[in-house]
Amino acid sequence: MLRTGIVVDARYQDHYTGRNHPERPARIGTLLTLVEEYQRPGVKRFAPRVATPEELALIHDPAHIGLVAATAKKNHFAFDADTPVSGQSYPTALLATGGLLTLLEAIMTREVDNGFAFVRPPGHHAERNRAMGFCLFNSVAIGAQYLREKFGLRRVLVMDWDVHHGNGTQHSFYDDPGVLYVSTHQYPYYPGTGAAEEAGRGQGEGYTVNLPIPAGWGDAEYQELFQGVIDPICRQFDPEFVLISAGFDAHRRDPLGGMEVTEEGFGMMARVLLRLARDHAQGRCAAILEGGYDLEGLQQSVLRVLDEMSGDKLLQPLAALAPRGLLPRVRDVQRQHWELPKLYF
Numbered sequence: 001m002l003r004t005g006i007v008v009d010a011r012y013q014d015h016y017t018g019r020n021h022p023e024r025p026a027r028i029g030t031l032l033t034l035v036e037e038y039q040r041p042g043v044k045r046f047a048p049r050v051a052t053p054e055e056l057a058l059i060h061d062p063a064h065i066g067l068v069a070a071t072a073k074k075n076h077f078a079f080d081a082d083t084p085v086s087g088q089s090y091p092t093a094l095l096a097t098g099g100l101l102t103l104l105e106a107i108m109t110r111e112v113d114n115g116f117a118f119v120r121p122p123g124h125h126a127e128r129n130r131a132m133g134f135c136l137f138n139s140v141a142i143g144a145q146y147l148r149e150k151f152g153l154r155r156v157l158v159m160d161w162d163v164h165h166g167n168g169t170q171h172s173f174y175d176d177p178g179v180l181y182v183s184t185h186q187y188p189y190y191p192g193t194g195a196a197e198e199a200g201r202g203q204g205e206g207y208t209v210n211l212p213i214p215a216g217w218g219d220a221e222y223q224e225l226f227q228g229v230i231d232p233i234c235r236q237f238d239p240e241f242v243l244i245s246a247g248f249d250a251h252r253r254d255p256l257g258g259m260e261v262t263e264e265g266f267g268m269m270a271r272v273l274l275r276l277a278r279d280h281a282q283g284r285c286a287a288i289l290e291g292g293y294d295l296e297g298l299q300q301s302v303l304r305v306l307d308e309m310s311g312d313k314l315l316q317p318l319a320a321l322a323p324r325g326l327l328p329r330v331r332d333v334q335r336q337h338w339e340l341p342k343l344y345f
């Protein structure tokens with residue numbers, strides 16, 4: 001049995017985005033209810049700490065940090081049409097990044113094996129110099145850098161299964177071979193980045209893996225990509241830590257995404273990554289919440305992922321595949337950098 005850490009806090013509801021904004025406090029409210037009821041042996045809850053300015057500066061320009069901090073004195077401000085903030089947004093964002101760091105510390109000190117940080121605001125669109133797409137600070141990118149600087153890890157995987165491309169995370173490590181960034185995302189779609197040809201630069205060439213997906217794909221297609229492309233590449237990378245930018249807006253019920261993934265599909269993705277972590281990273285795996293805007297789809301999917309993290313499902317086989325050779329453009333780009341199994345192509 002694996003020991004799983006959960007970070008969640010009622011204060012994550014304090015980031016107010018205005019009426020009718022999909023990234024709303026109730027997303028955390030519904031997960032608070034789920035966590036209260038989720039009693040399993042080996043599951044431990046942690047209270048988040050706040051991130052320090054030095055930790056934010058692992059990824060962000062001090063001018064950007066100052067700009068977000070200044071919004072704490074205002075009742076309302078908008079970084080762009082999608083990204084409104086209120087007076088409590090800055091402290092909540094510090095707690096969001098700090099929540100992931102709390103979890104990473106618990107995993108690195110072996111207090112737990114893996115875990116999930118249920119935080120908001122999300123982070124993967126935030127650039128070094130810019131808040132955008134509901135995101136203020138790029139928590140997963142800060143977490144990856146924190147693992148390298150504080151704990152001396154050399155290879156960190158960031159798997160981003162949110163339906164949107166994590167432009168901020170990609171750009172944070174685009175010329176850096178120490179972080180493998182892998183993203184499945186609807187394409188073309190917001191924010192416009194994430195073409196198969198975007199594969200890294202300089203020393204980092206080959207260490208960005210984009211899988212742009214047409215709308216309408218579901219569990220079977222995602223399973224083929226996870227088993228046929230993502231898993232073999234990540235095993236060759238040999239990560240010492242598996243981070244998951246876990247958005248649930250590829251769920252079929254989601255109002256923003258155009259995908260047909262079910263909670264079973266998210267469970268499959270988690271199982272592939274947890275097995276990878278078990279075989280390469282001493283089980284070390286941390287997920288952080290990104291998108292996911294249908295409350296029922298979010299809750300059901302989170303439940304399935306937590307069951308994979310904390311239970312004994314890792315030993316159970318995945319459903320059989322009928323390989324169809326999806327995304328030939330991804331194959332053409334990635335086989336310049338990685339060995340891919342012929343079975344899937």
Ligand SMILES: [Zn+2]
Pocket residue numbers: 162163164247249290291292
């Ligand atoms: Zn998203």
